Amino acid sequence: MDIFNISLPVAGIEFNVLLLIAIGFCVGVLGGFFGVGGGWIVTPALNIFGFHMAFAIGTDLSNIFGQTIGAVKKHQKMGNIDWKLGLISIITSVIGLEIGSQVILILEKAGEVGLVVRWCYMVFLFGLGIFMFYDYFVLHPKQLQNFEEEPENNSGATPKIVKTERSKLAERLYTLKIPPMVSFPASDIEGVSLWIVLSIFLCTGFLSGFLGVGGGFIIMPALVYLIGLPTVVAVGTSLITVLFSGAYGCFSYALKGRVEIVAAFIMLIGASIGAQIGATAVKYVRGYGIRLLFALMIIFAGLSIVTEQFYKMTNKPLFQTFAGIVLMGTAITMTIIVIGKLIIESKKEKSLKINN
Amino acid sequence: MSIKKIIALLLLCIVIACAFNNSYAGDVGGKEVTSLDHKVDTTNLSGVNLWIADLYNNNKLMYAIVVTLVMAALGTTMAFGTDLILKMFGMDVTKISHRE
Structure with a gap:
């Protein structure tokens, strides 16, 4: 496999090209499909395979920026992006993020900031994951009982639409009529208080800054459960924030000399292809299917952090290895599921078209 | 997405990155990033x-x-x-x- 090793001039190490492309591809598929950046996979993966942590983060952010351009373009084509909401999310999230960062600095002075952040991260991931499971297995079936399903449309191109209520939480927030009221036609939202929207993004931004993550995996569920967006629109719209944080992070980290451009370039080849595949796959998966897979993904991400925490507590390398395996295993399994779904459903669509 | 939107976003990022070079991406998660x-x-x-x-x-x-x-x-x-x-x-x- 040495023939695939290349020299990375800035990081000063040798790295396998195929491995870079494979990591990029997996994170691209997940990014396009779930509307996340995937930094929680790439940064530890690069670090495990020999990257210095400083370069791993910067290179990852550069890759996220490049891959998200393609995913955004694709989601825009499918009508999955609410630009107005996306731009509001960027501006408000930056303020929340700054507040979150300041809280971290205060905690740092008090000591044990890493432990607090890790525990909060675990609680957040498991809490959100369990809630999403509850929504899928308990709330969703109840909602379906309230609506009559429309007859199956066999044209193939336009699949069956099952109307469901917005989340109960979003409905409750809509009842708070604090002016000014805003509408988001692209998301089918007629009137919601601007203050509610700003508060939600302030909170997601705060969590981003506090937990030290890009924000895609926080914003996507917030858009679904708190603002009431259809899942695919939430995926597309959250990518706007990811694109912004990726572009900003890419430039900022490169300015500090923390991006390995050759590695980012090679990884982006795989990531761009993956992002297009992932974004295309949302066409074939129901919103609740995306939510279920998302819930599974964050539960496993949480498990990996728990294992990492055991490593910090016991200093046994076995736990760290296990954390890496859980993380990479989750990414690879999810990628296979998404691609498998895409292939199976697109074949079905093709055969339906031929039969008609 | 139009090229104009990408360029505008890029310019915005560069301006913010230059203005707040030591904040956002620098200290998320409690890890201050220095050059x-x-x-x-x-x-x-x-x-x-x-x-x-x-x-x-x-x-x-x-x-x-x-x-x-x-x-x-x-x-x-x-x-x-x-x-x-x-x-x-x-x-x-x-x-x-x-x-x-």
Whole structure:
């Protein structure tokens, strides 16, 4: 496999090209499909395979920026992006993020900031994951009982639409009529208080800054459960924030000399292809299917952090290895599921078209 | 997405990054990021690698601009290319109905 090793001039190490492309591809598929950046996979993966942590983060952010351009373009084509909401999310999230960062600095002075952040991260991931499971297995079936399903449309191109209520939480927030009221036609939202929207993004931004993550995996569920967006629109719209944080992070980290451009370039080849595949796959998966897979993904991400925490507590390398395996295993399994779904459903669509 | 939107977003990022260079991406998660005092050894390098290393060693701002532009250009090009290939396989996308 040495023939695939290349020299990375800035990081000063040798790295396998195929491995870079494979990591990029997996994170691209997940990014396009779930509307996340995937930094929680790439940064530890690069670090495990020999990257210095400083370069791993910067290179990852550069890759996220490049891959998200393609995913955004694709989601825009499918009508999955609410630009107005996306731009509001960027501006408000930056303020929340700054507040979150300041809280971290205060905690740092008090000591044990890493432990607090890790525990909060675990609680957040498991809490959100369990809630999403509850929504899928308990709330969703109840909602379906309230609506009559429309007859199956066999044209193939336009699949069956099952109307469901917005989340109960979003409905409750809509009842708070604090002016000014805003509408988001692209998301089918007629009137919601601007203050509610700003508060939600302030909170997601705060969590981003506090937990030290890009924000895609926080914003996507917030858009679904708190603002009431259809899942695919939430995926597309959250990518706007990811694109912004990726572009900003890419430039900022490169300015500090923390991006390995050759590695980012090679990884982006795989990531761009993956992002297009992932974004295309949302066409074939129901919103609740995306939510279920998302819930599974964050539960496993949480498990990996728990294992990492055991490593910090016991200093046994076995736990760290296990954390890496859980993380990479989750990414690879999810990628296979998404691609498998895409292939199976697109074949079905093709055969339906031929039969008609 | 229009090219204008991408360029506008890019410019916004550059302005914010220059203005708040030590905040946002710098201290998320409690890890303050300072400039790396790292110089690349160019003795065994040649061609593109040498050019990248020289740029990295001598002008970080230009290095940052090059990295950002290269990522944007490659991301856009690959997106168009992959889109064409997926179309060939019959996986073209148009506006979709949002189904839950």
